[in-house]
Structure formats: structure tokens, C-alpha cells
Amino acid sequence: MDNETLAKLLEEEYQAVYIINVKEETITLKQTTNYLSKNTTLNKTVPLGDFLEGYLARYIPENKQNQLRLWLKLYHIEGILKANLDSSIIFQKRINGSLRYSEFRVFTLEENDSEVLKCLLVEKDINGILIKERQHQAVYNRMKEEQSKLSTLDTPLLDAKTGLYTQEYVYKVGREKILSNLDITYMFMTVDVEDFKSYNSIAGVHKGDLLINCIADNIRDLLKGRDYAIYGRNYADSFVVMLPYYEFGIKLFITRLLEKIQDYETDLPVKLVFGQYIINDPNEELYLIQDKAVLAANSCKGNIDKHIGLYTTELEEKLSISRMLVKDMEQALENDEFEIYFQPKYNVSTLTINGAEALVRWNYQGKYIISPSVFIPLFEKNGFITRLDYHVWEKVCGYIKDYSIDLPISINISRANMYSVGLQEKILDLVNKYNVDPNQLCLEFTESAYYNDIESMQKILRQLQNKRFVISMDDFGTGYSSLSLLKDIPVNELKIDASFVDFVMEDQRSLIILESIVKMSQKLGLLIAVEGIETEEQLELIQKLGCDTVQGYILNRPMPAIDFFKLLEEEKPQLTE
Incomplete structure (x- = not known):
């Protein structure tokens, strides 16, 4: 019996747990509750024979003693285990003057060359059951x-x-x-x-x-x-x-x-x-x-x-909310309730804005803002995410044109859209419609989405790169074979997940891995972006490692589009220097 199995076994509510040394013919009480008498001593080792006769006399009615004595065969317990006989017995036990049902079970604890050396004997009150x-x-x-x-x-x-x-x-x-x-x-x-x-x-x-x-x-x-x-x-x-x-x-x-x-x-x-x-x-x-x-x-x-x-009632509430959102999603799209927020991205060396990531929030009927963590998983399941993605892409292209934005803007491509027919044509139609330079759009694909069909992904991403779109692998470091992907998937940027940064701050080995990733990426000509930076210590580390771009709450939170445009105006002198 391995340690994990033993630990799970002992989590159950046993009245007593004994260890039997088969060779030495001794028994030791290792765990008990007040089920036994108060003068019972833990870890006291006694001969099997003495234990059995004392136990029978104290707890078992006389007419039931032979039943337990024959089953236990404590001098021949090894034979019970080897012969694969029934490893449990239910018997009546006298407790405080009344008879209750208990169960004994036996497990092999230690063996050598198929010879049982020690076994576990557990006792449980099953009267109620x-x-x-x-x-x-x-x-x-x-x-x-x-x-x-x-x-x-x-x-x-x-x-x-x-x-x-x-x-x-x-x-x-x-x-x-x-x-x-x-x-x-x-x-x-x-x-x-x-x-x-x-x-x-x-x-x-x-x-x-x-x-x-x-x-x-x-x-x-x-x-x-x-x-x-x-x-x-x-x-x-x-x-x-x-x-x-x-x-x-x-x-x-x-x-x-x-x-x-x-x-x-x-x-x-x-x-x-x-x-x-x-x-x-x-x-x-x-x-x-x-x-x-x-x-x-x-x-x-x-x-x-x-x-x-x-x-639970919490799941009931979640189900009700999900049904409500699904019922209202079509109308919300028509009413332009899905609003674009931008989170600025900064040059690690100068801490000046060098781009932004476009995010989406649901201004539900103008009453309150719903986080994407609530509705995105829902839309990914029912397929509505493909339409929402396109809505975000078009809004971003419109903003780039209307506000003459000359910084690269990152847009997210969901897994559903990644493998949809005509992805390249849809994005090209938008940049042509709004006269946007493809090099201004950074297309973010989550790392986990690459594993479904690597060959198809290679083809899709190369086509997009050939049209001068920038390709970013989002949430890098959260998958199972990130490094092996780099040799197969054409990307321009690695976006390191915030959870990876958290590990780096606490673990020297994680820091060494991150340093290696940065150096390797630089040799491959890839840019390194880090998201989720919230503390000065994290920012200093990212600067020391030589990463290219950073975003996080310590620099700026996601903000409504109009606030982002105002921020760009305020920082325009620095951006043009």
C-alpha cells in the first residue's frame, strides 16, 4: 500500500486503527477516538493473542466471540491476505450496555517478495448505516x-x-x-x-x-x-x-x-x-x-x-445570469452595448506608451458594466464569440482611422475564429475598409489554441504575416510545451503571462527559466511583452531582464476608449520625441 492510498484510507472516520506485525505476532493501536475506554494507550504494542482475548472479553457477546476469533485468525492473518479472502467482517459489539454493529477490515501494509510483513486493521462503527x-x-x-x-x-x-x-x-x-x-x-x-x-x-x-x-x-x-x-x-x-x-x-x-x-x-x-x-x-x-x-x-x-x-443556489444564480446574457446578447450587439476599452502598453526602457491592447466590456442596457470574465466563456461555448470578435476588430479599425492613431493596437483572436473559414479575408476587408496599415494590428492568439492543429496554424499565421500583420502568442508560459512551439509557429512577439511573473518573484529556478526565454527570444528576433505587472519589484525585474513591452495596473488600467485618446493627447509630446 503506497503512502497516498494509506493517507486517503486514514481520512475516513475509523474508531480504531491497528498495525499488526505478522512475523513478531504483535499488534499496536495507532489511532483511536473515545469509542474505546479512556485508559486505552496509543502506540502500546502487545502480543496478538493477549489483545484478541482481552478484546473479546471486554466488547463481544459470548455467543459472538467465535465468529470474530475465527475470522481474525490473528496468528494466520497472512493467510487471509494471500488467499484473497473477504477482507472485512461485520459483527455486533457491546458499547455502554447496548449492541451496535461494527466492521473490521484488513489491508496489506508492507510486504517483501509476496510475504506479508505488516498489515493494517481498521475498525468502524456502521450501526447507523x-x-x-x-x-x-x-x-x-x-x-x-x-x-x-x-x-x-x-x-x-x-x-x-x-x-x-x-x-x-x-x-x-x-x-x-x-x-x-x-x-x-x-x-x-x-x-x-x-x-x-x-x-x-x-x-x-x-x-x-x-x-x-x-x-x-x-x-x-x-x-x-x-x-x-x-x-x-x-x-x-x-x-x-x-x-x-x-x-x-x-x-x-x-x-x-x-x-x-x-x-x-x-x-x-x-x-x-x-x-x-x-x-x-x-x-x-x-x-x-x-x-x-x-x-x-x-x-x-x-x-x-x-x-x-x-x-447549489450559487450555481442557480449563475445559470440564471447565463440565460439572461444569452437572451440579451443579440440585442446588445445591435445596441452597441459592447464597448471597447484600451489598456496602454509601455516601452520597458523609457516607460512611454508604445501601443495598447483592445479589450471589451458589456455596458448592460446602460445600467452596469459586465466583466469579460463573465460573458466571454459563455460566448465561447455558444459560438457568439465569433461575432463579438468581429465587432471588436471593426470598432478598433474605426478608432484608428477616426483618431489618427499611429501606435500598434493588439486585438484578441478567439480559438473559434482562429480555425474559422476566411479569417484572413475578414481582417483584410476591415483594414482596407478603414484604410489601416496591417502593421498597426497585433493579432493575439492564446498559446493553448495552438495545440489543436499545428500545421493549419502555421499556414494561417504565415499568410497573415505575409500581409504584414504582427503575430503575438498570448499567455505564453501557461501551456505544456511552450518552447517546442517556437520552432513550429511563426510569431513576432511572446506575451508572458502574469502568473509566470508571480512564480519568478518567489522561485529562483523560475527566474532562470524566464531569463533563458528572454535571451532565446532575442536571438530569434522576437519581441517580449509582459502583462499583469502590478508592483515596483516586478517592473524592476522586467527592466533588468531586458524585455521590450510591459502592461499592468502599476502603469495604467484598462480604460474607456475616449479616456485612452485623451491620454494619448496628453503624452503626445513624449511620444514624438
């Missing part, structure tokens, strides 16, 4: 006859691919369970594979189907015989599960399903994501409940360490 399970089972035993009637209805019973229940059947039986047991709170869960489309594309449809059936088989195996639960396949890689909201049971189901999928043999990573919704209103439609569980699941995607998302 068993009582609740039996209550649920009793309730649903009474429902079996009604469930069998449902199966004769027109609702399709089984999914053809997996053999699980269909979504329609889950809805029907789930509704019956909720309304027949108003004293029980249920949880509805969705289970799906993150980015299954990519898995299917790379591994092939056949292997994708095998994975789907593996998940289905394990869900069925984990829940079979649990009549209080209903489960089925929704579509593709999406499954649904509804069961009583009992935290331990749900956690156990998820943990065991994740363990099963981790053992699934595949060359590609598989991440399961669970969306959870606690049903508090028995009259709420299950299709609406499922939508909310899906929203909760989506909150996990993109986060490698997060598998479970629980629907």
Missing part, C-alpha cells in the same frame, strides 16, 4: 409489486446498448419512488466521461462502446439488489442514478465506481464526472432536476482534481 439500509430496503420491498406493474407499460424498459434502464423508465420509477416516500430525501446524479468525444475519436468507436459498457456494468454491479435505487443510461456516455440522500452510501458508490474505472485497461486517461442534485421539492420534474445535475457536473470539467459537483 445498517439501520438506514434496512429501513430503505423494507420500504422498497413493499414497492416491488408496483414496480413490476410499471414494466408492463409502454415506457421502454431497457437501453439496447448497455442493458441498463432507459432514461424514460428512470423518470417514471423515480417519480413513483419520490411521491411514495415523502419522508425520504433523494439525490439525483449524472455520471459521464469528460471529453468522451475526444476519447471516441482517438480510440475509435468500438473502444468507446467498450468503455460505455464497462461503466454501465459497474454501475449495475454496485447497485444491484438495492431496490431503493434506480439507475439508467441517458445518452452516449451519460448515465443517471437516483438513490436516497445518505452521504456515506453515495460517497461509497462514487469511490468504488472510480476505483473500477481506474482499473479499466486503456491507453487514454478516463475521467468520470458526477453532477449531484438534492431533491427537496417532490413535485419538481425530473428532466429539470437532471438539467441542474448536468450544470453541477460541468463545474468539474477542466479541473483535473475535481470529480464531483453539487448543485
